[in-house]
Amino acid sequence: MSSIYLRRRITNWLAMGFSALATLIGLTFLAWILWETLRQGISALNFKLFTGITANGDEGGLANAMVGSLIINFLGIAIATPIGVLAGTWLAEYANRTKLGETIRFLNDILLSAPSIVMGLFVYTIIVLPSTVLTHGSTSFSGFAGGVALALIALPVIVRTTDEMLRLVPSTLREAALSLGVPQWKLTMQILIRAARSGIITGVLLALARISGETAPLLFTAFGNNYMTLNPIDKMSSLPQIIYQYANDPGDTAHAMAWAGAFVVTMFVLLLSLGSRLVFSRNKVSHD
């Protein structure tokens, strides 16, 4: 009789031990990855990184890549935000229970985890290839194309948060406005979006955090450029792309610079996602 109890108790202990161990494994890897990034990144940081350009190799810095990253990310967010907010509004306010609305919401969730490299190839096909006509035959990679590729990755994040946040707005607000005779578009733009504003901003910040570390879609769209450029229709380098290039370089200085770039990107992304969560912590956002 008591052997059954003992067996059950031991099973329970083992299971509890296993669950604690699993959590410990997860936390260990988190600490290990962050620690290495901090250690190697900080020791490689220096002033030259922010002033020199990659054309000078070991003597240069990453300034052109940082500027490129800022421009491409800005383009991506600038394209994705209006489209994403409007599309999310349509899903929440106009098509909440229609078949088309449900389908688009469902496909948007799939797009959230779609492979980003395929999005890069898509933009390569619809923007880079056609625009070779403008450059008389040479493949015309551009920062703009990179921005569009990142916009495609940010779009589903923004659509989803806008949709979720608008559906959290109490319907009494809608009823009150409609009963005063306010047209629905005014209600949407001036009342509902304002009520859900902090949640929508959280979504945009999370989307920005998501795209700042993306590399794969930029390889065949923005391509890379060893010189500083501010022109969005020129080839443009970005931090993740330079990290990839330098990490595959055999030189130690290149590796150190790759770590420094990795440190900058990680800090940016983590502060962004932590910050957006702290500031807007009363809004629950799911982003699986």
Next chain:
Amino acid sequence: MSAQPGTLAPPRVVEQRTHRDARQEQLFRWLLKGCALLVLASLLGAAGATLWGGREAFAKFGWHFLVSTAWDPGNDVYGALVPVYGTIVTSLIALLIAVPVSFGIALYLSEVAPTWLRTPVSSAIELLAGIPSIIYGMWGLFVFAPFFSEHIKPWLTSNLGNKPDDGKLSWVVQHVPFVGKLFGSDYPFGASILVAGIVLAIMIIPFISSVMREVFQTVPTRLKESAYALGSSTWEVSWDIVLPYTRSAVIGGIFLGLGRALGETMAVAFIIGNSMTFSASLLDPGTSIASTIANQFSEASGLQKSSLMALAFLLFVVTFIVLLIARLMLRQLKRKEGN
């Protein structure tokens, strides 16, 4: 109800305003719908563009493309089997590690841990999901792969592999089929299919565990309390009550992780070794669909470029199906919640 003159607009003005409102309303609706349709268009466009780009390869090689291990730019012959094998095997290794660990984490956070510890630990685990994949790649290439080849790989090759350094086959290799092949390797570096699988596992753990934890919390408390009242242990409640109740969503979460693992590019490109030669061994370098594209696309032309596009189409279709299953499974639980 006598209206004061001047407080109401004349009927003509009211009518004009109603017309204007209706027109603007119509425009606004079209604008919103257009934006929403763009989401649909990007999905269809990505599938269409890669299918169109891969048409030459599909036309030239046909079904043979899927089963051929050739990848020979010199003779212009291409087959998808090596990258497809690498993609599937790395993702399976990732699942094999990530599913039990994620289940453990979700169990710990929802049943075992003291309440004050739950929020900080779960935020920390979610932080793993926020780290960009290129950082995983850097860490894998410079930290984990050397660590693996120094401390773990020698043990694996000498105890489980068919090519041990001292030439003596271990008992396991002599008696269990296939194991020797899987762990036999004389490749001197760490970069390999197994390392890529392990790093992918770390990347998808936060996704799977957060879905699991979320759905574990939807189990009605009275179900759990009834089981506890009958004398069940925490483990028995989790295994016999919580898990069966949330089964479909848990499978959905696992497929979500699988979808991520299949499409992951940069982390894998850093650490899989990028070898286009077929090897069954997990300790040899290989390649995945996404890392093949990342490595070769900018220098490819003609049929090679088309073959890479065809690979991208395969990847997109497979991840789409996996994610479709994931979302359908996750939706079932939501429906149950609604009742």
